[in-house]
Amino acid sequence: MGKIKLLLRFILGLPLTIFALYFVFRFISAYWPQVSRQIEHINYLLFVLGLIVFSIFFLFRCIVWDKLLEIEGYDVPLLQSIYILSLAEIKRYIPGNFVGLVSRLNSYNHLKISISKLLKMVVYESTIFFLTSLIISIPGVFYLANFSENTIKTYLSTIGIILLFLFMLIIILIFISKQFLRGTKDVLQHMHKYKPTFIYMVISWCFYGLGNFLIAASINHVSPMDIISISSFFVLAWVVGYVVIIAPLGLGVREAFVTYGLAFLMPIGIAASIAVITRVAMVISELIFLAGSYLIYKSTIDKKKKLKS
DSSP states (O other), rough: OOHHHHHHHHTTHHHHHHHHHHHHHHHEEEHHHHHHHHHHHHHHHHHHHHHHHHHHHHHHHHHHHHHHHHHHHHHOOHHHHHHHHHHHHHHHGGSSSHHHHHEEEHHOOOOOOOOHHHHHHHHHHHHHHHHHHHHHHHHHHHHTEEEESSHHHHHHHHHHHHHHHHHHHHHHHHOOOOHHHHHHEEEEEEEHHHHHHHHHHHHHHHHHHHHHHHHHHHSSSSOOHHHHHHHHHHHHHHHHHHHHSSSSTTTHHHHHHHHHTTTTSSSSSHHHHHHHHHHHHHHHHHHHHHHHHHHHHHHHHHHHHHHOO
């Protein structure tokens, strides 16, 4: 039994990480022709700032997970928690979200966290992601509605459609996952306990939207006056991609939605390029964040070893 566990840890470790990186680079190379066409027009300062802001988004997302561990009574050093989560998350690029989940379960196995506890925390994390993203995406809804002649009527109809959509989603979740529903109910009932995670995740989404805005602005001029509405719109696009669970990571769904929303401000070809490049930039940023978290975590471990010796 012990040998089987060691074998599984090895398979889910370095080999699976390399396999995940293969899919990451394959994704980047698949869209590189569209990216390369825009490179000569890119504002590199804004693009690099966008990558940095994306990294801050990943940092706050890791802090949210660390806070969930803390709530459940597990004291994991923050740097270790950030590295473990970022390494586990990169494996979600392997087709099939199940692999990413198994990888996370394996990554925290050495901390003696039970599978049921980890699954519960993943459900809580998803609930917090979804609820906070809905809040931040509200200006994005009004951004889309703003292009109609009868603005007030469109606001009301758009909000009505969203409420109907959420109602249908809840009904689906009732039949698909009672555990998810229980997790959502538990989080809402104990809001005082989960308040810090909500605050951190709201901040995280703000950086996610801003990162997308900066990448978009590096490709095509976007008025700074639209920074809130467009940043929020990108979060709304994430929500749309997230709920369409048939597509892994919302690939294609998010891009189509971003293209539709930005086409009001610019030629559709540029809008489509931004949709793709923001996705590629986020993947690149996640790789940079993983490398950075590894180097920082490794340096702290080396320092501790030197102090002990």
